[in-house]
Amino acid sequence: MFNIALIGFGAVGKSFVKLLQLKKNLLPDNMKLKYIIKSDGGIYDKDGLDIDEIVKYTNSNNKIQKHPLWSNISFKDMIKNKDIDILVELTSTNIINGEPGYTHIKSALENNINVVTGNKGPILLYYHELKNISLKNDVYLKIGCTTGGALPSVNAGTIDVLGSQVTEIIGVLNGTTNFILEEMIKSNMDYKEALKKAQDLKIAEKDPSLDVLGIDTAIKMAILSKVIWDVDFDFEKLKIQGITNVRKKDLLDNISKKKTKLVGRAYFLNGNFEFEVKPMLLNKDHPLYFVDGKNKGVHYKTDILGDITVIGGASSPLNAAASIFRDLLYIIENRRR
């Protein structure tokens, strides 16, 4: 049996439910979505919610709070009911203390519930602890969506290099800054103009700090480092520099042979974990030189499989939901055997 609860019902959560409908043929007959929970209540059906009905309901812009099944049911009630195998955790991310995601994920794993999440905060802050609980209880903790959405960056750094040792991770993992830097060259704009354009196109957020200060890139690189090396460090102490001081003039130097991108690098030097995020010049023959526009990419150096690069970047809520769906199917396929 695959009984699923969804907590968090924003754009990605809604797209995820749509995928459960659209991709029904890939799901086992005994899969049920029993809960959709938000901070102020939720809907629940012990026999499984009617997915077609919910998609129709939300497509018509109806508030889930007005749904006939809506009650003040909470995450704690769900845990008490003991009728769930997989939790899909999609509440808003919080990188200060990881809540409420941290409590949700920890509590689920402790109750032998598999977890799929796209929530960066709890994974950044508590990955080591959460992973250990999942191993102890032999349940999955799948986090692919936290490090680039549709880009299979976690898979590439784990499953695709199984048996080899990753010796370095290099990532261009933020589409917004990639777009801004490219726009400064293509449209001959300075940083502020290009940021404004990205905001007008809804590529950058109103408060673009997380992206342009390099924090989003650093979070993704930090999570990949923890997943791949099981290394622990204080995120606050990492060297992180954004693109706010990049000048048009710097970008145009050597433009035929080099490109400036916001790059994250993590590796070990003399046994010490080294980490940096900053604008870097990439040579024309660098495997991430061509990761342009809204694309993202990550490059792994390994001991016995050579270098492996994966590039992707579809970043709509549906694409992020597809990343969650990929991790869900991975659990189902491996639990089915």
Add this chain to the structure above:
Amino acid sequence: MFNIALIGFGAVGKSFVKLLQLKKNLLPDNMKLKYIIKSDGGIYDKDGLDIDEIVKYTNSNNKIQKHPLWSNISFKDMIKNKDIDILVELTSTNIINGEPGYTHIKSALENNINVVTGNKGPILLYYHELKNISLKNDVYLKIGCTTGGALPSVNAGTIDVLGSQVTEIIGVLNGTTNFILEEMIKSNMDYKEALKKAQDLKIAEKDPSLDVLGIDTAIKMAILSKVIWDVDFDFEKLKIQGITNVRKKDLLDNISKKKTKLVGRAYFLNGNFEFEVKPMLLNKDHPLYFVDGKNKGVHYKTDILGDITVIGGASSPLNAAASIFRDLLYIIENRRR
């Protein structure tokens, strides 16, 4: 228990045994290599061969036929003994009838033995049949090494896009032709001179037909198509064109914006399976434009995860063995749960 038999003991087979030694810490204590079999006999120890001893023995260029444990033991004896869980099949490839690999793989799967292979012939010709036997008997058939060695092309087109539909596969999958085409430009050579250079550097084989006629690329693309779409077709009828007629002049046209590469494309058009291998001009913004030198890459278009590209290409016998080792560990990790 993980009891392994290795059949085929050329450069990749020898490197594989070295990896069993080098990566011992990743392997379970109950793993044993019981057989190393060649066409004229083999070595066998029912309690597990001494891997350190065998590595030392072969490192000193001793013929395995002179090893104290050598006997006329055959593949059939191994099947009869019923003491193996995983067969690593690395005999020479044969794309005319797939033998002897086809018989080895089929017989192993029928006897509930998991198979890891890098042998293109049987997979190209009999994938559908072999896959069905593996599914029926709930054992693994892992073939990652057949489509680009270290490049995780099968993983990328299956595990990394789980839940999405691949709508098109585009591959630059042959390092030799990639090297030749690049050399024609870089060193201002015509085709024959560049081929000669590749042969001198041992990048091209003495008889380079499989590479330069596009057959190697076509085999890899055909296998990916069969794995991803479960489509059946007659390999002999595919449109395959190599690089033997590419002129230096063609390559130099538009060189600043376009590059000629030997490309494979597979997709569905109005329900029909379409397939072609030929030299194609790739635009500067094409994700495989930058797959240079000995590198390889494959680009997948999908319905809900956008486009995903994976690039790699380490191609020494050790790297190919690392690809076999990756598939072996995948089986072990998933069987352990």
